[in-house]
Amino acid sequence: MAPIITPTRRTRRTHFTRRVEAAGVKGFTVYNHMLLPSVFESPEADYWHLCEHVQVWDVAAERQVELKGPDAAKLAQLMTPRDLSNAQPLQGKYAPICDARGRILNDPVVIKLSDERWWMSLADSDIKLWADGLAQGYGLDVEVFEPDVSPLGVQGPKSTELMARVFGAEVRDIRFFWGKMLSFEGQEMYVARSGWSKQGGFEIYVNNGELAEPLWDALFTAGEDLNVRAGCPNGIERMEAGLLSYGSDMDETNNVFECGLDSYLNLDAPIESLSLPALKAMANTQTHKLRGLLFPEAFDVPAPYYLMDDDQRTEVRSSCWSPRYKKFMLYAMLPLSYTAANETLTVQGVTGTITDIPFPKEKLLEP
């Protein structure tokens, strides 16, 4: 029997949890001290539906940390090595949060609401505590808090059509990682073209808990003929798409170079960021890199599982069977010597191909 998750107030319910339960959720995980649905029908059935129709996702567990005040921009920039100086109001930027030793603490989307008001839409760690400690220690004039803001994802190829029906045609003009303030039942809320799938979609930052269920219901009513249903981040789809999960694929023992996130950085940017000196110093000293591996058949990877016995860094980070490509997908750190093209690796007698992340389409399609 699969272990159940025991309810407590500590593993917080969201403003959408009642609807999620009514929709027949079968599994949860805990993310930022909050319930995050993980499966409805089955991972495979959820996957195919996501790729063909439109789903509504309770991703309220992507909690925001809000930085508010005269030093908000300064604090945000201290926390990430990505240059935020050119961020525009209502623009989001994927920005790894890195400490003074260059280690990754989180990988949020950082949203500039205004010069003095920023959100970090978090992966799973209490970045609010780090921000508060820094603000306190540096004596910054900034408030740090978690607002009552609950992202609701609308994901899938029919998401634009559904969103247009509920929020108006304006949603069609929103560019990727940008957003607009749009109205639902008279309440303005931030709506961005973003989300943890590559099927297209939006995230609605619901800022009034009383509107959470009415909004959920409005999406289901408007989307009936679009075959809308409840969904959640899907492990198959996100691995096929090359999306990383903080805590699984990378954690605070890793740096941006190992994880391929240095492409978001300009190490010579004239910004004041805590991690930049360390990152410059370590730029050419890496020994490992996060790689994709594709195998023709699945095998058992009990956790922890090291691809190379003598190297704990080669622990498998994520694994999943792709029903579309009939491939067993893995993410793992490998020594740099394994980054050459067409390298192979044999595990449990099964020989696989080492690739970049995201997996190149031609590798997925190989027979």
Place this chain on the structure above:
Amino acid sequence: MAPIITPTRRTRRTHFTRRVEAAGVKGFTVYNHMLLPSVFESPEADYWHLCEHVQVWDVAAERQVELKGPDAAKLAQLMTPRDLSNAQPLQGKYAPICDARGRILNDPVVIKLSDERWWMSLADSDIKLWADGLAQGYGLDVEVFEPDVSPLGVQGPKSTELMARVFGAEVRDIRFFWGKMLSFEGQEMYVARSGWSKQGGFEIYVNNGELAEPLWDALFTAGEDLNVRAGCPNGIERMEAGLLSYGSDMDETNNVFECGLDSYLNLDAPIESLSLPALKAMANTQTHKLRGLLFPEAFDVPAPYYLMDDDQRTEVRSSCWSPRYKKFMLYAMLPLSYTAANETLTVQGVTGTITDIPFPKEKLLEP
């Protein structure tokens, strides 16, 4: 069907998880990004066994944050308003962690290993990030990290006998919240008389993952005639005993006065603690206090449930049926006007008694 918990690397397994699974664990929760067992046979069966015999608990999820270096003691004291100046080596102190606004961020046992080396044995929040932010901002000479240390609980009335069989008679002299460095298979590890039950017990801070399963097995072999079995923190026992759960009974919206933790503090202590100025200012300004409530029969408390409709602060924090006392136990914040003796409250037609926490024995025993 109860929702299952979906496995990921992000919700970390512990060095004991394989043994926990072999022992038939039925439920988990996630605590400090790690699996914490929550039920084996049933909450009631687990409870009666804990009160009569001895259990081995995988509480590795009580992660340590280690402060190491010349400024370790200074940083520890900044983080808690409890006076740590008289802490002795190998002594633990229950010490709420409070920010500059006086809000509770965690309630660990703080263990002084030496002048320059401290552990905080954490409840569920990433205090490491707060400590790192403070150390960085204040320019302190201290390392902050999570060591590979995994507490294993041995709890229940027969725990002293079992521990003496495995670690020697020395365990009998360990006083409550003190510890000794004791040896298992040649490895010295910190062993404290502590744990999240009131049935008596110890926590072994296992500092070598390779010894985790051998130690588990040694406890089971030595305790066979003591009826040892796998267990976990038990909601019934801990509520009967008056133990609080951070995240459920109190969180960062609360302060020590509301939660009755001010008894651990001396507001006039000559210490440098971030929260002390705020706490002094708010000492006599409270409106609510965490109270126990005992009802003769159980009723449904769907989350969130407010005992007083017009006051969200009166949300039920924890609830549980006591099979021993045949009482429905609740914890909730109530306005100070409800702190008088013998006050009652009627909920859903059931009239209960408001009490202190822990519940006074005579109230539990009332017919």
